[in-house]
Amino acid sequence: MKTDCDVVVVGLGPAGTLTSLLLSDSSIKVIGIDKEKEIYSLPRAVTIDDEGLRTLQRLNLENIYLENGTAIEGAYFLDDKLQKLSGMDVPANFLTSNGWMPNLMFHQPFTDALLREELLKSSCFIKLETELIEIVPIENYYIVKTLNLTNGKEDSFTAKYVVGADGASSKVRNLMEFDQEDLDYDKNWLVVDVKLKVENTLPTFAAQICDPKRICTYIPAHLPFRRWEFILLEGESKEEMLKETKIQKLISPWLRPNEYEIIRAAVYRFHSLLTTRFKKGNCFVIGDAAHQNPPFMGQGMMSGYRDALNLSWKLISVIINSLPKELLESYEEERKPHSRFVVDGSAAIGKLMSAYAEAIAKGNPSDVPQELVDRGYGSFSLPPLEKGLFYKGYSDSDSMAGSLFPQPLTMEGTMCKERLDSLLGKGFCVVSTEEVELMPYQKKFYKIINANFLVIEKSMLNENPWLNNVMSKNDIYILRPDRHIFGSTSDKITFEDLTEDLRERLSL
Ligand SMILES: Cc1cc2nc3c(=O)[nH]c(=O)nc-3n(C[C@H](O)[C@H](O)[C@H](O)COP(=O)(O)OP(=O)(O)OC[C@H]3O[C@@H](n4cnc5c(N)ncnc54)[C@H](O)[C@@H]3O)c2cc1C
Incomplete structure (x- = not known):
């Protein structure tokens, strides 16, 4: 059966865009759809790691991040008086074995816009304002049914493979009936992004501030941007947290209100979820559709980029180089345990912050479980892939x-x-x-x-x-x-x- 495309990529956020670019770079016929017309205009991810940069380098696109990014100088857990409890320094010019700096802070609306430009220049056929409504499996291909959101008309096309990169509320995941496993972190946090109106005098390292009164995170995003994240306390409502006066009060230890403009304030549910399956037939989920984690490790988008590369080279090998389809089985086998490590590790950092705050309140900051300290900054490294095509x-x-x-x-x-x-x-x-x-x-x-x-x-x-x-x-x-x-x-x-x-x- 000749299908309209080899692969349909549902969702053109960072994970879907990278997948589409990697596939089209190897002459795979891709249709990419997204229900939105434009990229998401506010920053969510703020860091890309050395592995992410190496993946972008494959497509000669690393400059998208390098030209909109700043290398981080360290990441620490601090007490309520901003004294270091633990963490890691990142020496200037340090290169990892991947040949890049360990972490680069970037401004996602800039980088996503440039990635979208590349996607529109690529050979992928892009359908925006097009929502996936159904996937019908037919022997060895799929009928993909969509809704055109500009005129309300339904449409359909055929594809050999479906990649669900449609984010946390993934329709693809729901249609495939994949459950999600809860990995035990679920708290509401206020995330505030500001644009500085004055020269920056704030730290150039990331900090998890373990103040017993309220734990919070400070991120030295790519200038002129800065980010704070504040946990909601018992009884605090979303509405209360989003009041400008409340935000100004929370940021007052760092900046006066006339020194910044709030570009985004939102209450997020930081939770740890892992889908039980990453693949069914020739349909796959990647990115936030497959795993969601609190942002403390800065690895959410990175996990999505790893999914994108892992799945893409296997699809390329099968579609272009005619390798047997069994190769695709290793996608879930390899990516699921690794994603679990990231989801779990991100939650562990949140738990370590709370443990430090409790210990500080009791007057003994070092009285925190060693197993949590071992999962803090500077103590963990991402594991190799456990099992699969090795x-x-x-x-x-x-x-x-x-x-x-x-x-x-x-x-x-x-x-x-x-x-x-x-x-x-x-x-x-x-x-x-x-x-x-x-x-x-x-x-x-x-x-x-x-x-x-x-x-x-x-x-x-x-x-x-x-x-x-x-x-x-x-x-x-x-x-x-x-x-x-x-x-x-x-x-x-x-x-x-x-x-x-x-x-x-x-x-x-
Ligand atoms: C506050 C915060 C801070 C973060 N910090 C970091 C960080 O520092 N580093 C990091 O690596 N990650 C971070 N993350 C995580 C990161 O932002 C996400 O992991 C990443 O954006 C997910 O990318 P994605 O492409 O999988 O999904 P998304 O970006 O959510 O894209 C999904 C796309 O699918 C489309 N879509 C959805 N449903 C349909 C449908 N039915 N039909 C068609 N299209 C559809 C949507 O319109 C969207 O464009 C952070 C997240 C948050 C919330």
């Missing part, structure tokens, strides 16, 4: 399967001269320090999966400690298109073992 099916610390391979860089002192992910290509890649000799059947297999072979030069290893560290552990790495390590050779694992396992997992 050697023997699991992540492994020796072979580094499940972890991201470092970005090759050239450096000038501590400054990065060139980011060279493009050397890895956009498909599978075999990385080594010496040429890998292939047997004829291996040659054939790597040709089918369109793999790239990269021999890393010594000079690059000398300049890049991350890469040097990885390449000194094991000799040959097989990378997946999303730069996650499939597996590597060791005393016990030969290149032949790796190739055979990958071949079996791809059913080739």
Whole structure:
């Protein structure tokens, strides 16, 4: 059956837009729909991490964030007198193994508008003011029914795959009858974004202020913007919190009313939810449709970006490179546990703030559960993907399967001269320090999966400690298109073992 498109992306927020761009970059026929005409005009996400920037770099779009962003200088838990309890410094010019700063503060209306421009320039067919109303599965394709919100007319088209990127109240998730698991954080917070009218004198680090009277968050958003988040106390109403005089009082320790303009104040329910399934048939959910978390970790949109890349390369492999459809099963297997870590970890930061505040009220700020401190800033790092398309099916610390391979860089002192992910290509890649000799059947297999072979030069290893560290552990790495390590050779694992396992997992 010839369908109107390969993939319909429902919802063109950050997750749906990135997915559409990644797919169309590989010549996949995409229809993208959104019920709104314009992008959401107010900031929600304020940070992008190194992995997010690396993903944007694939499309040469990292400047969208870099030109509208400011690197963060640290993130701390502070007491009611603004003294540090715990946290992390971020040294200037620090680059992670992904080749970017750990976190960049940005102004979402600017970045979303630029992403929308890119989307409209791409080969995707975009239908705005078009609401999804139904998805009808027919053997190996879907009829997607929509409502044109400008004239009230119903329309339909066919697609082989459906990607639900339609946010927290996802229609796709509801139509697929996916339940949501509650991961135990559910509180109302007031979020206030201001535009400074005066030169900034406020801190350039993020702070979770654990004041027993009211916990709150301060975010040094991209200038001239600043954000505060205040928990609602027992008995406080939404209406009361949104009064200008109340907001001015809450912000008064930092700024006088004539020093800022409130650009947005809203009471949000910060809650932790994870959908029970990420996939049914050829229909997937990504982004906030799949997981929602309190914003304390700054990872909500990032989780959506990880979903977008994980699902896109698999769809590209199946649709363009004709790899077997079973590959798509690993989307849920890989993304669900990782999303759970982020949802859980975000809630843990909220719980740590409350625990510090209680301990301060009792006069002993260090009397907080160690298990929560261990999940605060500077104490956790995002885990590798646990299981999925990896050697023997699991992540492994020796072979580094499940972890991201470092970005090759050239450096000038501590400054990065060139980011060279493009050397890895956009498909599978075999990385080594010496040429890998292939047997004829291996040659054939790597040709089918369109793999790239990269021999890393010594000079690059000398300049890049991350890469040097990885390449000194094991000799040959097989990378997946999303730069996650499939597996590597060791005393016990030969290149032949790796190739055979990958071949079996791809059913080739
Ligand atoms: C206060 C706050 C602070 C945050 N801070 C951060 C942060 O610092 N870092 C971070 O990474 N994340 C942060 N987040 C989370 C982040 O904003 C979200 O995770 C992200 O915006 C979700 O993107 P999305 O594309 O999945 O969904 P959305 O942006 O919600 O997009 C969904 C789209 O689907 C469309 N849609 C919905 N239903 C339909 C339908 N039936 N038919 C057609 N279209 C439909 C909508 O119009 C919308 O455009 C924060 C969130 C909040 C609320």
